[in-house]
Amino acid sequence: MGKKLCGTNYPLSIAFIVVNEFCERFSYYGMRAVLTLYFVNYLHWDRDLSTAIYHAFTSLCYFTPVLGALIADSWLGKFKTIIYLSIVYVIGHVVKSVGAIPTVGDTSMHIALSMVGLILIAFGTGGIKPCVAAFGGDQFEPEQVVETRKFFSIFYMAINAGSVLSMIVTPILRGDVKCFGDDCYALAFGVPAVLMVAALVVFISGSGMYKKVPPEGNILMDVCKCIGFAIKNRFRSSKHDVKRKHWLDWAEEKYSKRLIQEIKMVLRVLTLYLPLPMFWALFDQQGSRWTLQATRMNMAMGEGFTLKPDQMQMLNALLILIFVPIFDFIIYPLVGLCRVNITPLRKMACGMIFAAIAFGLAAFVEINVVKSVVEPAGPGESLVQVYNLMEGDLSLSLPVPASDPLKMPISSFQDPQEYKTLHLVEHSSNLTILVHSPGSVHPTEITQSYTEQRAYSLILYPVASGNGMEHDLVEDNIEKDPGGNAFLRFISTLPENTSVYLTDVPINVQANYIMSPIQNLTRNRYPSVKCEAPTGVFSNLDLGLLDFGASYTFILKKEGENIVAARFEDVMANNVNIAWQIPQYVLITVGEVMFSVTGLEFSYSQAPANMKSVLQAGWLLTVAFGNVIVLIVAEGGGLEQWAEFVLFACLLVAVCIIFSIMAYFYTYVDPSQLDKLYQQDAAKGESEDELKMTEKMTKL
Template sequence: MEKVKDKSADAEEHGKGKRSPKLCGTNYPVSIAFIVVNEFCERFSYYGMKAVLTLYFINYLGWDKNMSTAVYHAFSSLCYFTPLLGAVIADSWLGKFKTIIYLSIVYVIGHVVKSVGAIPDVGDKTAHVVLSMLGLILIAFGTGGIKPCVAAFGGDQFDEENIDERRKFFSIFYMSINAGSVLSTIVTPILRGDVKCFGDDCYALAFGVPAVLMIVALVVFISGSGLYKRSPPEGNVMVRVCKCIGFAIKNRWRNSKTSPERSHWLDWAEEKYPKRLIEEIKMMLRVQILYIPLPMFWALFDQQGSRWTLQATRMNMDFGGGFVIKPDQMQMLNALLILVFIPIFDMGIYPLIAMCRIKLTPLRKMTVGMILAALAFCAATVVEVNVIKTVVEPSPAKESLVQVYNLMGSDVTVQFPGQSVFSEPLKSHEDPVGYTNLPLNGESQLYTVNVLQNGAEYHCELTFMEQTAYSLFLHPAQPGGTVCKLVEDHITKSETGAAYLRFINTHTENINITVGTSEFYAAANYGISHNVSVPRGLYKGVCKTDSNQYQIDLGLLDFGAFYTVILSEKNSGLTLKKMEDIQANDIHIAWQIPQYVFLTAGEVMFSITGLEFSYSQAPASMKSVLQAGWLMTVASGNVIVLTVAEGAGMEQWAEFLLFAGLLVAVSIIFSIMAYYYTYVDPDQLDKLFGDDTYNEKMDGSESKKNKMLSLTDMPKQTKM
């Protein structure tokens, strides 16, 4: 997404300055090498940090999925609001060079603060949240502030006669963006999951490396300072546009009753502003009106890093041969696919459609791009419906979940008075039949559970809380005790794809168990260890009693599964039985590929085409304003997601389907708006106004009035 948008940031006028030294045998300035390397490092730092952000919120800060999604998209939204601030600072006060340096320093500080906030020893949870949010705000101001400056500053380095070289530079610049994105979304999840620090996933390192890359980006950019051609700030056109619009509204409000009606409300600014500026604003606003439905596309697109990543955590990520992908690495597919799809569309699909004599105008391409994005979310819905089959849903209010383990040595019958749950006999030492909903008469209820075994009857008084899952272990009666042991269960699957493991010790001695780097303790005579998450893999363990030591083979602990291992004494040895409480993730992560294919194809048709259309339909002076408007659609799309995430309260598959349906509806509205849009040629303004500039007030002579044409009077071209 952003990788495409950054490609077209060369909308500013290039000021005059010194000639930069050239790379050997070319017309390329040496200075662009520093800019390209700077962009690669900056994009690495941004996408690398963002790739692990959602899992950081959930696993480190302990937020739920909806809260994590909302904050993720709030951050993304801020990153696309702040380019307006960066453009104003660069064009009105500091110039692009100083703006890049000063805001890059803010950017670096944000990364450092974010990394420090991920160190467990730094304060309590509140301190971690404060540091993390402060770091993200600084990063948003840094990355957003330099976004409209870097590419345009690179374009400034070329002499006016080197147009071809400048065009190729933006292709190189675009490649550096994608290279940084692909590499970072591969590397930082590895740093997060494969490197352990402070006894857990190393988020401090996953954020620290992008911080180092941003420092490198700043140092590289400053190193080339003696070679850059710099343009002084010339005033921000967005400020000028806002003043003109404001004056027109105010003048109309004051004088509409005493002055003749005018053909367009912007014409009320003619007393103060040049007619060329007014006509250019009219052209710009006609395109901006078409932007109104566009945020819905970005609302779907930006969920790759939030909802789609969370979906991936509940899937099988093993590709065989020891190659296991991490859930937050799937985002790299978008960057890879877009590099493949752009030439395929430009040299294959579009020419083929043209051969079929189908007029595929820019607005039609954008509409098709929306439909493809909606199809991506339909595919995500199908995947989600199958993924949740391996998930145990929490119980609703006034119900709890319970599963029963029969360790009694023979079949038993369990009776909950007044309820029909567990009506069938339970066989000994077999996997439990799964969690069953147990109705309660309030927030909690005391049940006298009857356990029948071979004519003997036992009674257990057990209290169950609503919206809580339990395992009820039935074991031979202990002296002075009962046959029941009720344990509260953790049923939420790990967001990193890890498995959960616990042990039941039927041995007469206490047992300490070591599995990988995890330690367990289970007391004698049916003691139950705590639940620990372990990364997916093949495991062997060591069990130590007071008198002996045993080796155990646990086999594969698979993605997202919950295991209960029963340790028993047999023939002076130790045997185990591994039970799967909750099913492992059995939907392969490769099933996400179709949704990435649809979404990336939609991006190519929507995002690239949208930028090209916007630039072709607006005069050169308005291109920066249109880019600001385009970035605002991205920001607004993220606001839509965080609103739905916090307010909808829907199941994930239903939310995906809702977004798909909304985008289809929006695409219909957009296609209707596009049908009535009339394409114009901005170059006609040069013929109409000649050398008129913004700083000159056009006179009121009749000849010039006759030259004025409204947009509706311009020659009409093909619709949509």
């Protein structure tokens, strides 16, 4: 017996394993929390490609555990596998962090480093996933059943504690710390890299205390070989061979009846796994589609607290810690008192329904979120809004569809309120807008070139001499900032250049109605902004609240001795609060408790003890294939986001119906009867072998 934890019967070595798991889960979930926004904001990929790569990475993380299990059980053993693949893991984090440094190469270099880093991380985290928990279990003696069970509870708590903490901290490092003039993704990826180094150091530190079980061969390989031999033998057989009750019985010539019987039991469970990837297709979109939805929402939780869009993911891990004991000790017992027979498979089906409802709510939220988004111009169309900076009101005649009014009034220094659609004859066309001035007999014709699928602002302003009207056409950005920041720009009516100090670096605004470049600014109130002109310094510019996702244009004017800013809102602020995502997170977590936790317990109870690793591999593969489904839909669907959410919800309901039918015909196996069944099969197999041997001896 090795050293014990102070005052307990637990081996001291498990402390190193638990701390290692906490650091590793912090490392993985912290990196993954900011990954989608990294793709969108830093690499400037579109939402669909970012979602696809995110789920391709997640899928790879759940394919590689099969490889890790093979290496550990057949070659290196769990301890060496954890060490070597953790080194690969650390290298992946370092490469990923370096790829997020703007000064390191160009965009292609950043993409290459990011992809290499993610592949190494996927092999690292996936490879050690099936090893760490099992290695912890190896530290206990066979009679320490209670201690082993409590260890796995502590281990599970360490996983969730690491994930919750990381999904709070890394978005703060990304958004609140600025490096190279922008969000600090290098730091957000660098801290998880440091935590993975700490995980490796802690694990190696306990090396002298571990009980290291040597590799004994991989049961998964035996299962695959047995199945392959049965299939091959079946197709090689002639019509005159004895018929077998089950296709696996064709492996009896080479493999024991016990192994064949165990594989039959496992295959019954694995057959039930076939519909399960659809649940994970919905569940893992918390880090992709739901995070992207959050970027277009109002993230203020009261006046003094603001969430980051990638911090909402921590709600799932936090709710899991709350819901698991509530379901185990309150909800399930109450359902039992109502004499409702809620079997494990029924719980899993209910979990699917809750996940589908969560996506229905996500679709409802999305429909309201997009109301604040300017719908982009389609092929053969262009968008335009008009600023009237003249002293009097005007009316416009736009070449717009017949359903819109022919003449549109536009007040002096008033917000244009909305973009109008222009229909183009070609990819780029010259169109004429007629401007009607009060008291003028003939309208002013303004002809400009417009390009399809772009948005413009047409600025009307007086000639410097005081008579007549000038105009300027400026291309607009109507997309919201992926990080939830506000965009703003300035037009000055002053005859001299002006400097506006929103930060330490001034924004230079040119004189005589020249539009300044667009600036990106953190959401905040700006009640007193320094404005400096050659004639003096004015510190009373009140820009008000620059809200999440909005785009503003401020017109600088002279009023008395002061400069004031007239405020125009080009793109509406995000007016749906991020709190509206809480119900969908609650429902998806309820679904996870009923589906995932119950599914693992059911799987383990329905299979032999030496087949647990096979079922674990099968379960992880359902997660991998679920992410492949999202990858396919994201790249090939082409649906609006709310419609995509509805599609996933409907698909899961359909899969739930199929799963429920399969569950109806499933016969549960009593775990306490498994060993007795094996003994009977083994005795039967030995009797048959003895009979065959007797027949051979008789012939001799």
